Amino acid sequence: MALRLVYGGTFDPFHNGHLAMARIARDALDTGVSLMPAADPPHRAAPGASAEHRAHMLALGIAGEPGLSVDRRELDRDGPSYSIDTVAALRQVLGAAHPLALLVGADSFVGLANWHEWRALLESVHFVVADRPGSPLDAMLPPELSAALHGRWTASPEDLLNAPAGRVLRLNQPPHPESASAIRADIAAGRPWQARVPPAVARYILERGLYGAAA
Numbered sequence: 001m002a003l004r005l006v007y008g009g010t011f012d013p014f015h016n017g018h019l020a021m022a023r024i025a026r027d028a029l030d031t032g033v034s035l036m037p038a039a040d041p042p043h044r045a046a047p048g049a050s051a052e053h054r055a056h057m058l059a060l061g062i063a064g065e066p067g068l069s070v071d072r073r074e075l076d077r078d079g080p081s082y083s084i085d086t087v088a089a090l091r092q093v094l095g096a097a098h099p100l101a102l103l104v105g106a107d108s109f110v111g112l113a114n115w116h117e118w119r120a121l122l123e124s125v126h127f128v129v130a131d132r133p134g135s136p137l138d139a140m141l142p143p144e145l146s147a148a149l150h151g152r153w154t155a156s157p158e159d160l161l162n163a164p165a166g167r168v169l170r171l172n173q174p175p176h177p178e179s180a181s182a183i184r185a186d187i188a189a190g191r192p193w194q195a196r197v198p199p200a201v202a203r204y205i206l207e208r209g210l211y212g213a214a215a
């Protein structure tokens with residue numbers, strides 16, 4: 001059974017760091033990646049662009065990329081986009097035995113102990129954790145999370161296929177400095193930003209005047 005890999009995010013906007021990470025995960029794990037925009041992120045301020053704008057930018061940003069697709073599951077559901085609910089919905093379709101993983105950046109993962117029902121989540125899904133500049137995993141894992149991860153770490157993609165859930169794989173990747181909040185701030189302040197997003201995303205932001213962009 002192939003690994004099902006889901007990459008959730010606010011994607012406000014979708015940037016080159018997101019794209020690079022999805023490509024690296026696809027190639028390292030030899031599987032497709034479903035990118036899933038969060039409708040109502042449970043843990044942060046309301047996004048700067050609507051869910052439909054964010055989903056549209058995501059679709060433009062991955063157009064023509066082999067193995068990458070958009071999953072609208074969280075947009076089509078009311079209420080907060082808790083990952084535990086998303087995984088439960090995916091399990092309804094895939095079944096309990098199918099290997100299923102969430103792709104996250106290191107900065108998200110170090111905060112996992114604040115996620116809704118996080119201990120149940122660790123049992124329900126694998127995690128693939130990508131390096132991110134400024135978030136050294138070894139230094140930033142809180143003790144409670146570190147203890148819960150004992151015995152789960154693996155460097156072998158094979159291990160993600162040999163169980164439906166419960167393992168954590170570290171995805172080494174070159175540093176990608178892009179951050180959506182920095183891009184939003186630069187757009188609003190009139191500083192350069194376009195080189196940090198795929199060209200079709202830059203055009204969309206300019207056409208729609210998102211984040212205060214002047215056409």
Ligand SMILES: Nc1ncnc2c1ncn2[C@@H]1O[C@H](COP(=O)(O)OP(=O)(O)OP(=O)(O)O)[C@@H](O)[C@H]1O
Pocket residue numbers: 008009010011012017018021103104105106107108109130131132133176177178179180181182
């Ligand atoms: N440059 C990057 N390198 C590694 N992981 C990243 C990078 N950018 C985003 N991610 C990861 O992708 C997921 C979705 O990120 P998100 O949409 O919140 O973008 P962001 O750049 O982190 O946004 P913001 O700056 O607003 O927090 C998260 O798991 C995050 O850790």
Ligand SMILES: O=C(O)c1ccc[n+]([C@@H]2O[C@H](COP(=O)([O-])O)[C@@H](O)[C@H]2O)c1
Pocket residue numbers: 007008009010011038041042043044081082083084104108114115116
């Ligand atoms: O379920 C939760 O409590 C939860 C808390 C924080 C983040 N998440 C998910 O983690 C993914 C990355 O979030 P973000 O804010 O970095 O874009 C996205 O799919 C969120 O829905 C989920």
